Amino acid sequence: MLTKRQKRNNRILAAVMLAASLFFLFPVIWMLANSFKPDAAITADMNSMRAFVPPALNGDFFSNYVTILTNTRFVRYMCNTLFYAAVLIVLGVIVNGLAGYALAKINFPFKDRWLMIIMLLMIVPMETIITIHFLFIAKLGLLNTVVGYVLPMIVNPFNIFLFRQVFVSLPDDVYEAAQLDHCSPIKYFFTMVLPMSQSVVATVSVFTFLNVWNDYLWPSLVFTSSDLLTAQIGLNAITSNDNTTTGQTLAVITMVTIPVILIYSFFSKQIVEGVVSTGSKEG
Amino acid sequence: MKKKTSDSLLGMAFFGPALVLLTVFLFLPMLLTLIFSFTDFFALNPALTHFTGLDNYFQILKDEDFRQAFFNTVQFVIIIVPLQGLGALGMALLINRVTYCKKYFKVAFFVPVVMSLAVVSTLWIQIYSPEGILNSLLSLFGIPAQPFINSAGQALPSIAVMSAWQGVGYQMIIFLGGLQAINPALYEAADMDHATPWQKFKDITLPELKPLCVFVFITITIGAFRMLVQPMVMTGGGPSHSTYTVVYDIYETGTVNWEIGLASTMAIIFAFFVMILTIIQTVLTSDKEDKHADKKTKAK
Numbered sequence: 001m002l003t004k005r006q007k008r009n010n011r012i013l014a015a016v017m018l019a020a021s022l023f024f025l026f027p028v029i030w031m032l033a034n035s036f037k038p039d040a041a042i043t044a045d046m047n048s049m050r051a052f053v054p055p056a057l058n059g060d061f062f063s064n065y066v067t068i069l070t071n072t073r074f075v076r077y078m079c080n081t082l083f084y085a086a087v088l089i090v091l092g093v094i095v096n097g098l099a100g101y102a103l104a105k106i107n108f109p110f111k112d113r114w115l116m117i118i119m120l121l122m123i124v125p126m127e128t129i130i131t132i133h134f135l136f137i138a139k140l141g142l143l144n145t146v147v148g149y150v151l152p153m154i155v156n157p158f159n160i161f162l163f164r165q166v167f168v169s170l171p172d173d174v175y176e177a178a179q180l181d182h183c184s185p186i187k188y189f190f191t192m193v194l195p196m197s198q199s200v201v202a203t204v205s206v207f208t209f210l211n212v213w214n215d216y217l218w219p220s221l222v223f224t225s226s227d228l229l230t231a232q233i234g235l236n237a238i239t240s241n242d243n244t245t246t247g248q249t250l251a252v253i254t255m256v257t258i259p260v261i262l263i264y265s266f267f268s269k270q271i272v273e274g275v276v277s278t279g280s281k282e283g
Numbered sequence: 284m285k286k287k288t289s290d291s292l293l294g295m296a297f298f299g300p301a302l303v304l305l306t307v308f309l310f311l312p313m314l315l316t317l318i319f320s321f322t323d324f325f326a327l328n329p330a331l332t333h334f335t336g337l338d339n340y341f342q343i344l345k346d347e348d349f350r351q352a353f354f355n356t357v358q359f360v361i362i363i364v365p366l367q368g369l370g371a372l373g374m375a376l377l378i379n380r381v382t383y384c385k386k387y388f389k390v391a392f393f394v395p396v397v398m399s400l401a402v403v404s405t406l407w408i409q410i411y412s413p414e415g416i417l418n419s420l421l422s423l424f425g426i427p428a429q430p431f432i433n434s435a436g437q438a439l440p441s442i443a444v445m446s447a448w449q450g451v452g453y454q455m456i457i458f459l460g461g462l463q464a465i466n467p468a469l470y471e472a473a474d475m476d477h478a479t480p481w482q483k484f485k486d487i488t489l490p491e492l493k494p495l496c497v498f499v500f501i502t503i504t505i506g507a508f509r510m511l512v513q514p515m516v517m518t519g520g521g522p523s524h525s526t527y528t529v530v531y532d533i534y535e536t537g538t539v540n541w542e543i544g545l546a547s548t549m550a551i552i553f554a555f556f557v558m559i560l561t562i563i564q565t566v567l568t569s570d571k572e573d574k575h576a577d578k579k580t581k582a583k
Contacts, residue, residue, distance in 0.1 A: 014383035021391040024448070026420070027410050028394055046419050099301035108294020121309055123561040127509055127530045128554040131537030131546045132312035132319075135326060155304035185293055214399040216512045221538055232401040236516060239405055246409060253402040260397045272456075 026052070035250035036061055042246055064251040068238070073226060074252065077234030078259075084149065084230065085212040089205045091154045093194070096204065099155075100163025101189055105170070115164065121157040127217075134221050142222075149222045153212075159204045166200040167193065203270040206263060213260060231256050316554075319547035326541040339548035349549060351524050352532040359443050359528070360507040367447040367454065368500045374451065375458030376488075389459070393452035400449070404516035407445045408432070432518055435525040442513045442526055450506070454499050461495040462488070494568055501564040508557055529553050 022029070033054045034042045045051045055061065068074050102108060103115050133152045142148025170193065178188045194201055212230070219230040229237060235256050239249045264271065295302075320339055324332045343349050378388045395403065410417050411431035418428040431441045469487045478486070511534065514526040520535075521527075533553060537546030 010382045013377070014381050017377055017381055017388055018384070021388060025391055025394060026416070027406055027448075028398075030410070030416050031406050043414070046414065046416060047422075051416055051419070095300045095304065098297040102294045102297035106294040106297060107290045108298065109291055111294065114298065121305070123558050123565075124309070124313065125505075125509060125554060125557045127511070127533060128550040128557075129309070129312035129316055131533065131543060131550065132315050133308065134538050135543060136307075136312070151304075152308040155301050155308060157305075157309075160301060185297075189297075214401075216399075216401050216515070217534065232399055235405065236401060249405065249409070253398075253405050256402055257398050260399070264397050 031250050031254060034247060035064055035254050037247050038063070039245045039247055064245070064247040065255070068248055068251050068255070072238050072244075073229075074234065074238060074255070076227070077229050077231045078255075080228060080234075081213055081231040082259075084146065085209045087146070087150055088153055088212055089208045091150070092156060092159060092208050093201055093204060095154050096156055096159040097163050097194065097201070098189065099160045101167050101193060103160070103164045104167035105172075105175070118157045118160050118164075122161065130217060130221070133218070137222060144223060144225045144228060146228065149219060149228075153218070156208075159207070162200060162204060163197075166197050170196060199270065202267065206267045206270050209263060210260065316547045316550050319544050320551045322544045324542075324544040324547075326543050332544075335544075339545055340552075343545070343548050343552065348524065348527065349529075349532055352527045352529050355439055355525065355527055356508060356510065356529045359439060359510055360504055362440055362443040363447050363507050364500060364503050366443065367451050367503050368496070370447060370451045371454035371499065372458050372492075372496070374455045375462055376484075378455070379459060379462045389456070392455055395449045396452045398449065400512040401516055403445065403449045404513050408517055411441055411445075432526075433522065435522045438518055438522060438525045442510075442517065446507075446510065446513060450503070454503065457499055458492070458495065461492050465491045497567045498564060501560055501567075505557055505560050505564075508553070508560070 029052050033052050034045075036054050037045070038060075041055060042051075045053075103111060103118070137143055137148040137152070140148070142151070174192060174196075175188065178192060183191075214232065215230070216232050220233050220236075223229050223233060226234075226237065235252050238244055238252055244252075321334060321336060322332050323335050323339070374392055378385060378392075381388060398406070409415055412418075413428060413430065413433065417431070421427075421429065430437055432438045465488065469491075470483060473483050473487060509530055510528050511530040514520050514528060514531060518526045520531050529549065530553065533546050533549045536542050536549060
């Protein structure tokens with residue numbers, strides 16, 4: 001049983017932590033509240049508690065958001081990024097999944113050595129070779145193309161390893177039964193292996209999405225044409241424009257974050273699984 | 284015999300697409316980076332390339348910008364690692380103890396993690412602005428307005444505080460997982476011996492969390508070494524190169540100035556440090572896990 005004193009201490013701890021959490025979140029609260037205000041109001045409210053309170057709900061409440069959605073190419077940037085993420089999820093699951101399956105279940109020459117090499121590749125920081133990627137894509141004339149952006153990002157040692165770890169524990173008798181039914185290995189992979197491993201497919205997809213959505217350096221190198229920009233590069237293009245007000249800047253960064261919040265709230269289980277099995281958020 | 288050949292073919296067919304891409308976008312770039320680091324390869328005039336031995340390495344060591352970038356990166360690591368690591372541990376310990384609104388606290392401290400570096404950097408340009416909200420809050424405590432990212436003295440620490448704020452919730456979740464995995468029987472035994480909360484923390488919690496601490500602190504160190512987006516968005520490496528980092532130097536030398544030779548040398552030095560850290564991390568953490576496993580099997 002909790003004594004009265006323990007109960008009181010628990011309440012005090014919760015109250016102190018509540019205050020701490022509000023202080024910790026003050027930049028986010030300020031961002032949300034002021035994304036609905038014109039700049040004059042943002043400046044006027046800066047030195048009072050009103051800085052953390054959204055304005056009264058009236059006809060102009062969403063005007064920053066409306067301006068961004070109608071006067072800039074923001075929607076285009078968001079759609080671009082969703083499209084790149086979709087392409088990379090499909091290609092990434094196929095290429096890395098097939099490789100992971102081969103390393104888990106098929107006896108081919110130097111299989112164990114390849115697995116070693118894949119694990120070693122996981123420790124190479126991408127920043128080391130990004131200059132060469134840029135050189136390759138520039139020499140191939142693929143700058144400012146979707147192909148040039150996507151090509152170096154498909155294969156991922158982390159994801160190969162993740163797939164391999166899951167596939168290795170799949171039962172072999174299902175494969176033998178499928179062989180008796182004259183099911184080809186490639187058909188078996190797509191109709192049996194992937195559906196049986198939904199959880200790892202979801203984990204890899206979620207990580208690929210977050211990677212594409214949050215990536216900054218690589219898209220900023222490949223894309224200069226405003227038709228192709230990703231949301232992160234696009235937000236920088238919009239907010240560094242002198243005509244963009246502070247309130248509009250805050251509206252942009254709020255909207256860019258919304259898809260990630262949705263992903264985290266729907267797939268928190270997969271994210272935790274991915275963290276545990278690879279020990280790293282960066283793919 | 285026939286089964287073996289067909290397996291080899293099948294294996295290569297499944298592994299092949301990945302192998303082609305690995306070769307073109309990982310093995311070849313790694314090899315080229317190493318080779319170019321010994322040349323004066325300039326991408327705008329490749330015909331003039333010479334093998335220059337270790338010249339680049341000596342030149343880099345004397346290069347003012349690179350030395351400053353390296354020094355800045357190390358300084359960034361020194362600020363952010365204790366801030367973010369101990370911050371995450373403290374938060375996890377408190378959230379583990381609190382009995383009210385546990386779920387709210389977990390989410391609240393995790394919120395900045397879902398924001399991308401570009402978003403956080405753009406937001407904090409406003410937070411840190413001379414007439415911004417942070418200076419307005421400081422004035423409540425009688426502290427005069429600070430220049431933050433506009434001064435060479437404060438820019439790097441300001442970015443470090445912001446980055447720790449962004450990342451701390453992620454490590455908090457890892458520590459919380461570790462705390463919940465500690466066997467409650469250990470604490471019950473300590474209670475029977477009338478151990479104080481501090482003794483319990485020092486003799487049970489900390490030793491049990493030690494492998495996780497090693498892992499988390501090195502993860503933060505590696506992440507800090509790779510820092511680039513924050514100064515790119517917020518300061519352009521300034522004021523007067525005070526937020527220029529190693530990766531920033533690699534990026535500018537290689538992709539803006541096209542001096543691939545020099546950029547490769549920097550990349551090799553950078554990769555050397557990051558890979559050493561990763562190997563230390565792997566060795567230390569896997570070693571601890573093995574010992575744990577030993578203990579468990581012995582206990583059986």
